[in-house]
Structure formats: C-alpha cells, structure tokens
Amino acid sequence: MRQSEQPALRPTRNPNGPTSHLDELHALVDERALEFAFQPIADVSHASVYGYEALMRGPAGSRLRSPDEILRAARAAGRLAELERIACLTAIDAFARQRLKGKLFLNLSAPLIEHFARDNGAELVGRAEAAGIAPVRLVLELTEHERVEDVDGLHAAMTTLCAAGITLALDDFGDGRSSLRLWVQLRPQIVKLDKFFVQGLDSDIRKVEVIRGVLRLAEVLGTPLVAEGIEDPVQLAVLRDLGCHYAQGYCLGRPAQFPEPGLLPAALAVLRSDKVSVLPASSPQPRFDHSVDRLRVAAPSVVPQTASSELMRLFIANPDLHAIGVVDRDRPVGLVNRRDFIEAYAQPYHRELYGKRPVAEFMNADPLCAERSAPLQSLVNVLAGEDQRYLQDGFIVTDEGRYAGVATGESLVRAVTELRIEAARHANPLTLLPGNIPVTEHIGRLLDARVPFAACYFDLNNFKPYNDLYGYWRGDEMIKLAAKLVLAHSDRKHDFVGHVGGDDFVVLFQSEDWAARCRAIVHEFNRDAHALFDTRELESGGFNSEDRRGFAAFFPLTTIAVGQVHVVSGQFRDAEDVASAAAEAKKIAKRSRTGIHLAPTAQVIPRLHVVRS
Template structure:
C-alpha cells in the first residue's frame, strides 16, 4: 500500500502527463427510444493505485488540488469524447466554482478544447455537482449566462439528495435536471417514490425543464418511468460506462421503451386526511367544576336538551364525564332530588372517561368500538387540546365517522385481501384506454357464495374469498396484469399477458378444485349443500365455484372505464350460467354493450 506522500507524487504525475482515462455512460431519450448523450466518468490508469474516481477525489482533496483535478478531467473528457466519435451530447460533472472558472475567459479554454475535438458548444452539458452548498448563486448565474450565450447547456445533478435543492432549480433555471437515484431504485414496488416522481415531473413541466432519472437498474423501473412520462433515463439498465460506447440502445431497452404494455403500479397507501382526526367529532359543550351542585347540573341539562353528557373539569383538566340519561334517571327518582340536589356532581360522574386529543387520528379510537365496555360509547368521549378540555364527542358520531372511513378505504384497497379496490382499478383502466393498448378485462365472481357464507359462517366465508384472491393473483403476471378486488366475492383482472385466456381457465380449474377443501365431508358427498336462498326459503345449492366473464378490449373500442367495467360485468352474468363457468364476450356484443351505456 502506497504512503500518503507516494499517492501525492502519483497524483501529480497523472495530471502532468494527462494520464486520466475516461468512460462514457449512455443517457436514453425515453420518448424517441434513442441515445441523447453520454456522461463522462474519469478513471485513473488501469492497474494504478488511483484507478477509482473515489480515490482520485480523496487524494485531490487531501492535497488541496480539487480544482486542478476538475479542470483536467473536464478538458480531458472533451478530448476523449472527440476521439470516440459518437454523436449526442457530452455531460460533464463540474462544481459551481469550476463553472465560474471556465466562464472567466468567456469559455475560451473549454470551447477551444471542444473545437479541437470536433464538438460544437451545443453538445456540451455541464452538470452542477455540488458536494458543498452553493454559496455564490449570483456568481454562478452570471457564469452560466456567459456560457449559455455560447450554446453550452446547464444541468442540475442529483436533485433531491439534499444538496441540489428546489431553490437552485428555480434560481439557476437549468435546461436539464437529473433526479437522484434514490427515488428510482425499486420504484415499481414503492407507491411513495412513484408519487414523488409524479410531483417532480409536474414541477418539471411548470419550469419547462426535462428530467433525467438516474440509477435505473432493471426493466421494471424503466417501464414505470416511461409510463409516468419521464423524459430521459440513465443507469446500468440503459448501459454501463465504457470507453467505447454504442451509438444505439440495447434491443432489450428499446423493447421496453416501445412496448405497448402499461406498467402495473403499486397502490398508494391512503394517508390520514385533514378532517379524519378526532377534531372532526368535537362539539362545543359546557364543562362544570367538580363541586357544582347537582341541582345546577340538572338545570344545565334542562337548558341544553341536545347535550348528551357534561365534562367535569378542574380548571381545564378533565376529571370525568356525567352521562345525561344516567344522571336524570337517578335524580328524578323519589326523594333523590331532596337528597342529592346540594351534593357535588362528582358523585354522578364516570371518573375514568375516554379522553382523546383533537389532532389524533380517528383510527386511534377503534378500541372504543371493539372493547367489551360499551359504556364509553354511551357516555361519549372528552376531546382535549394539549391535555386541556376542548369539547365532547358522542359514540354515535364516532361509529358513523369510522364507518365512513372504512367504506372510503375499501374503495382503495380491500381490507380482507389488501388487493386494490374500485378507485385504483378505474384509474388503471383509464391508463390503458389513454395509452390505446389492447387488454382483456376479466370479471371473476363466486357462484353460491352467499348461501355458503350463511351455512358455514363468516370465518370460512373469508377463507373462501382469500383462496380466490390467492389463486387469481398466482396466475397473473404482476408486472403486466392488474388484479382488483371490487367488493365481496368479486374480482376484476386487467390482463396484458398474451395468454390471458389460458390463465383464466387455469384460475377457474384450480379454484373449483381447491374450494372443495372448505366444505364438510357430508356436503362433498352429496355434491352440494342446504341453505337459504335470497328470499329466505330453504334450498339446495351446488358446491361453490368461480365464474369468469371475459372481454377483449381493442384500442378505441371504449371511451370510459365505466364502459369496460359494465361490459365485463355483463359477461360475468352470462358466465355464471355457463357450464364451463367461463364466457368470452364477442365483439358484436361488446359494441352493443358500449352503445347501451353511452
């Protein structure tokens, strides 16, 4: 291992002999499925102790020669790129201070080197790569104005990593912004990253700045970025750095960029929205001191007929809750008024009420609904703010609000199977229709599920639904086929897999076989079961099976997601009556269904 002084000597020799080497990583134009340009990456000589760029930067910083390394790397990369002779733009990593350095002679040093290499200024893109905060923004703006007048482009690198800030984006007005690779890695399975990229793309549209997504490592990430509308892409999936880069993209990359298939995006977990906190339940109500006479509390209830309870407070600190009905029933009994009218209200209060901060999410009160002591639902809840009394809430309002939340949540994701619900399904159909791609909408429904659920109970009914969800999802391609659970025992799959019809048949076959395990031997032996029909009359039902209504959708065949859903539901109704349990709607019927719903 070389000593520090030996590394300094080696470093000086590399710069003096212009011995740095360069590799170039392609950047893809997603819309055109072509190469936009290449990012230059410096290397030390092969076999050298300073081969890696990290070692070069570390030694340069230690020796106080960062500026010398940057200048040599920039000019050397221009010369090397000219020798390679490929078309497209050249992306060069520079600090703000080095950009200002090259602007001091009106870009002469940089442009002379470009001219010698056969490159026009319009092919140079300076990536502002800051490892320290940009202090002199105005100086950098002036430098870029000088270079931009010559045709040189500015790019903001690593946006989102904490150093490349939104403020720099707005102030410097770069022509290109490169998104930090953190937001790209694994985004096909991370709904939060997808929403971040959507937001950045909306910002890029407002600021008229195309976006380069960095760090793309596999085709799934690239496909999602394509569908989100990202402009450019860079990463090992596009191409690795090499001294002699190709002028075209690999066939596998072109196939992804030109594919007519739409990526299946993960569902976004629903956030706790404003208005879904305990404060939503709060009503203003008078509070009383613990020594207040019971006769005075009786008067308060009489003057406030809608008041279901009154909080007892010591100053602003809640002590208990007096339920209206319980208090009045005791107070009006014979002789109780005479006995208790002058006694303090603490004798009638529940000394251990439920207290909830107004900013707390409603879900924090679920235990009130599911607990054994239903007194809390009857008495209500004390609402506080920073521990101080703020109002009360009724158990009825809590039940109503939580029910509304559960219904809304189920529209986004089914609570039993966790599969996407109606809203994500509609959104995905809309994406498919907007992209004018072919797909199949298949509606799966269980036959005789309600009487099965009535006979065996909800637990086994839930097991039946979870079995259906598992089998449907198992036979789908998660990157191409969208599986939705639209309520109860109904599932909808939006297939882009070419063999979708075979997949549907396998789903029906496997479910009809495995569902038999959820029946008792007696029902299996007799081939069905006794239960009540929808009118409440005893009836005999065949064993539960699954039906699949299939609609093949061609570009331009439907205008709205609701039309697709209606056509699939109609096909499902026919499938439930078919011996095979599968019905594929023909084109004429699909058109008729579309016209009927127009």
C-alpha cells in the same frame, strides 16, 4: 466530482516513489492517467440515446480505482479543484476518441463552473472544439455536497457559459442539496431527479405522486427531467407512462469504458411497447375533515366544585347534550355522562341528599381526551379496546390540551366505518388488492392510451351458501385462494388485478395470451377449492345450505366463473361502460356449463405510438 476548494500548491511527493494513496494521486493528476466510463442517458419518447454521462475512474488495479477514493485522496492532498478541472477536460478528449453520439454530461462543482466562466468559457469551448465536439453538446451537471453560497455568482457564470451554447443541468434534485430554490434561481436547462424517487417506484404510490408533481413543475418551468437510478424495466415503464423526458440507469445501459452505441434490448422493448404500465394502487387522499374536530360538539363545562343541582340545570337546558366536561383551569379533569347522572339523580331523595354535592363525586375522572387536530384513524384502537365505556360516555375534545368540547361514541363509530368503507374502495382489506377506484383509474388510462385489452370479471359460484355453511374463516380462505391464483396467472408488468367486492375480481389483461390465463385460473381454482370442503360434501358433489330466501337447498361445489370483454380503441366511452359490459359477460359465464365466457377477439385498430402521462 464535487468540491468547494480552489486549486492549491501540491505537497512534496515521497522521493522513494508512490507508496501511498497521496503519492498515487499525485501521479494520477500529473500524468493525466484518469480513465472514464460512459453511461447512456435515454430519450424516452424516441427510444434512443440522448447522451452519455462521464464517470471518472482510476487505472485498473490501482488503489484509487474508485472515484470516491480518488476524491478522498485529492481532498487530503489539497488538489481537489485541480483534479476536477483535469478530469473535465480529459473526459472531453476520451468521449471524442470514441466518436459517441449525443450530449456529454460532465459533473462539476459550483466553484469550477465559475472558474471556467472567468475566461468566458474559452478553455472549455476550446478543448471541445479541438476534440471535434460542438460546445452545444456539453452539459455541465451541478453537483454539490455543500450548499451553493453564491447563487447569484453561479447564475452569472452559467449565463456566460450558456452564451457559448453550453447547457446547465441540476443533479440529484430532491436529495436535500439540489433544492427547488436552485432550480428556480439558476434556471437550468435540464434537471436530474435523485434515484431515491425511482427506487421502488412501481410499488409505492407516494413516489408516483411525487414524480407526477415534479413533472408538472418541470412543465411550468420549461425544464425536461432525467430520472436516474432505473434498474428495472417495470420502473422504466412507469416513468415512460408518467411522461418523464429522459432516463438513466442500469436498465438502460451500464457504465462502460467502451459503451455500446444503443440502449439495452430490455429497455428498448419497454420504450417501444404500446402496453400501459401497472401503477401501484392509489390510497385514500387525507381530507381536512378526517380529523377528530369533525366529531366535536361545542358544549359547556363545569369546575369540580360545581353543585350537582347546577349540573342538572345545565343538562335540562341542553337536551341534546350527551355529556359535560369537568375542567380545572381550562384543562379537562373529568366527564359526566348525561344518562348515568340523570338516572342517579331521579332516585328517591337523591336531589335532597346529593344536590349540593360537587360534580367531582359523579364524574369519570379518567376520560378519553383527543386533540381536535388528530386524525380519526388514531382513535380506531378505542373501538377495539376492552374498555367500551368510552363508546357510552363519549370523550373530550381538546385544543392544545385545553377543553374544546365533547364527542359521542356513536359519531366515532360512524366516522371510522365511513373511513373503512372509503379505504376498501381503494384496497380490499382481506387481499390488499386494489379496489373499485384504482380499477376505474386504470381502465381510464387504458382507454386514454387507446390500447387493446381484455377486461375479465371473475366471480365465485355458490359462495354465499358456502360461507353460511362453513363460516367466515373458511370463506376468507376461499377468497384468498382465488386471489392467489388470479395473481399467479397475471403478468405484474402488464396485467392489473383488482378485488372489487366480496368474491368478485377484475383483471385488465394486456398479455396476449389472456384467454389461456383465464382457463388456467378456472381449472386450478375448481381443483384446489376441493381442499376447503369436508369429505361428506365432496362425496355428495355439493352441500346443503340456505338460499337467498332462507329456504334449505342443495348447492353444487363452489367454482369460479369468468366473463371477458375485449376492448379496442373507440369501442367504449368510459370506464363505467367497460365495467358494465364485463359484468354482463360474467353473468353469461355463471350460467354456462364451463363457467367461462370469452368474447371473440375484436379487430385491433392500428395506431401511432403515443407518450402517456
């Protein structure tokens, strides 16, 4: 419940009986007819129930069944604060009657927390002790729709209640109202992370990094974190591996008036599992030198009225300068390309005829201008555009619209190419599967967790001659077929699929039936790849193309090979060792008749369950 009002006199009730939402509200409050559902909060490291959050409900069949409707009616009736107080005390009684274990989380606004502190917590503590609940089991969740105006007053109130053993939790951190400032000033014992950051967590690396950052902050401030809104076991596995302390959501248990004493089986399976979760692929981290400014060359400028002969002297004095900007009141109005200008100037009689003419007659009056702070990626479209003049002339670099220098088209091509190569190391541009860097990161996580896994290296046989014969379009289709089948036979919860080269794939299997999955991939690819050959090649059982030395040769139909290394604790030093061993296994597979080399399963070393971060 959330409110910012103090208890008020209630309006006169309709004498003809409860016929409106307001009448039902008055009856609900006066008769203490509220009901409660309790949703479990899990202790992640112990795979157990840490406590329950009390969620207010109206009577079944009532128009005020929904908590939102109750709050709306209470606000209209001026009884919001009174409702909140009664709900808090009634929830304690309902929780005690069920003899539920663990903490009881109660949603309270700042004014009501201050209200309970006025008698040093006597009313709240007395109600809990009368119900047989120790005050240390109470957790007050600060929930606010409005800003907390008197943070110092709230902090003083919480200090009073904490002295009685009551815990303060900050709810919905990150939603814009529960701010970092409140976290630091109020010093809560628990912080609940808004469900926005959990939804889609398993497919959004940005949310993973946000939660990592919040967990680091929680460690610094000494505050355990509750992740709310977990609806999928995959999300729970990611949060477990990130080191989240507590978790809440439908995946662990739905709100119920009579909740089960433990967590749901699917959640328990995740929390007790040794398997490492598969995080979304990382993306290249933006760097400060990835802006247009890294291409900028400091260069002199001229005004439109400058004589051509003076411009020629500037080019001679600056032999490395490819172009000079033309400016009017520091604003660029044109660009003169060195090569074009000098070639024209060298023509017979040009100096005599045009030496005194203004440079405005020779400039490109529509130059490309780019802000020095703009990301390089913003200029990618220039390379693909129809007007390639910019690649020859270069472009002008500005600083808040003012002339700051020039840049060459060659430097732009080189910088964008570097960015694309770096991006491909994170995600393959054809299949969008994780590249070398995410694969290396995941191997590191598996090694750190000391869990057994199978590193499988897939490679296409005779792919280059196939690509030379049929062209890149059909070659891409062959690669996409391989990607589709590898993904289809991998478990996204446990198996990490990476695309580390043109036709090379790495799968880090935690699925116990990895060998059967590998055989299925090889069988289905070798069958389905026939659809990418012409009839003549299929009838011949192969095709003619050039080998790596450029000589004509006959090649069997393209197939896929897989080499595997089974990794157990302590077997390899780092990710590079695992990758090298898998590559060697792949070479053996490519030479084998079946195209499969599966190493025997190594003995698994028993280990204790560890919390991964």
